[in-house]
Amino acid sequence: MTSTPQERLRLVGREEATPAAMSWVMSLDDSDSPRDIIDALGLAPFVSGEHPHALSAELERVKPDAALCPEDARILRTSDDESTKTVLAAGEGWMLRVLRRTNGTAMLHVSAVTEELARTVIEVCSKDATVAEEADDTQVSMGFWHSGAHGFSRRERTIGAATWPEIEQNYSGDISAALGRLMALRAEDVSGRLLLLHGPPGTGKTSALRALAREWAQWCQVDCVLDPEVLFSNPGYLMEVAIGVDTYDDSKRKWRLLVLEDCDELIRGSAKESTGQGLSRLLNLTDGMLGQGRDVLVAITTNENLSRLHPAVVRPGRCLAQLEVGRLSPAEATAWLDRELGDRPKPAVEAGGMTLAELIEARDHPTRIQAAPADTTAVGSYL
Structure with a gap:
């Protein structure tokens, strides 16, 4: 019989062995x-109560030949697509799901009859x-947070970042001095929980945050949220990010800095109406009930002018730093070009100065591929 897309396959399971058992339904379609x-x-034994204990582990830099599965495991299902390979395996008193990605990371999910057994399976894998x-x-x-079809997840990556002394001359005098004080902060110096970097595109806000991640590496973990609009519209996602990745060893616990880039609509004066x-959830994360007991800082970059920011965001006591990153003045831009280009030809610096992006383009002379549409206003041209 040919099925239509509307028809669904329903598999119903029920366990009566224990008082805590639950019935479950799995509905499938195309x-x-x-x-x-x-x-x-993989969830069925946990839902039914057969395996009342579950643990998960995220692995980075997984070896290509790593088995990620006990030798005596029974392989029940496998799935392989372009980006992930998934394995469902089982053993005496446990079940394991392995999600292995082509980027070298893997996720292990184990359910078992005891927590000790679940931990043992994780350790063996x-x-x-x-x-x-x-x-x-x-x-x-x-770290990079994002939401997807299978929930919220965090991936950790290693990125290149300059030290502050290497890039401090990329910023005008006042902002360079202020950024220098921010780079030198340590955990005991933290007062407010919000960092605001605002200014025109191309002025080096993201570069400053990368340097900050390196300068604070000993005491603060920096995480970038790729979908901040989803973060503050989904309480479950926000709670997951706010709780973060804890460790049972207090000596290894760090502060966390959440980076939200280009969040103009979230903090402008009309934010209440538009978002x-x-x-409210942003403010609650920084100094409300949600932020209590969590060593969390939030850094927001925006192109908005200071006068257009919501007054609740910039009120005294909330901001650890509020920095307006602007263009380098003509004198500063000229000095930058002299330092970077030496005796090579230099572009003329206009009265308004130059952004960091413009200066780097002048230094590196990239080959830009450009095209413009043909003039269609001539008589006889096709519409």
Whole structure:
């Protein structure tokens, strides 16, 4: 019989063995993938109560030949697509789902009859599965949060970042001095929880934040939220990010800096009307009930002028730093070009000065591929 897209396959399971058992229903249609089926089957023992304990672990820099599965496991299902390979395996008293990505990361989900057994399976799968990170003073670890079809997730990546002394001359005198004081802060110096970097595009706001991640690396983990509009519209996502990634060792626990780039609509004067609860949730994260007990800072970059920011955002006591990053003055831009270009030809500096992006373009002379539409106003041209 040919099925239509509206028809769904329903698999119903029920466990009566324990008082805590739950019935469950898995509905499938042609929009579901093999991975979705593996996810559902992997949850079944936990939902039914057969395996009342579940643990997860995220692995970075996974070796290509790592098994990520105990030797005595029974492989129940596998799924392989362009970006992920998923395996469902089982053993005596446990079930394991392995999600392995082509970018070298993996996620392990284990359910088991005891928490100790679940931890043992995680340890066996993780042992010698990853490559130790090579020390590189030019790199810094940064987390990236995003929401997707399978919930909210955080990925950790190593990015290049200059030290502050290497880039401090990319900023005008006053802002350079203020950024220098910010770079020198340590955990015990934190007062407000909000960092605002506002100014025209191309003035170096993101470069400053990368340098900040490197200068604060010993005491603060920097995480970038890729979809801030979703973050503040979804309480579950916000709670997940606010709680963060904890460690049971207090000596290793760090502050966290959440970076939200280009959030003009969230903090401008009309934010209440345009984003609903977004602004309120942001403020709650920085100094409200949600932020209590969490060592969380929030950095926001925006192109908005200071006068257009919502007064609740810039009120005294809320901001750790409020920095307006602007163009370099003609004298500063000329000095920058003299330093970077030496005896090579230099572009003329206009009265309004230059942005950092314009200066770097003048220094590096990139080959820009350009095209313009043909003039269609001539008589006889086609419409």
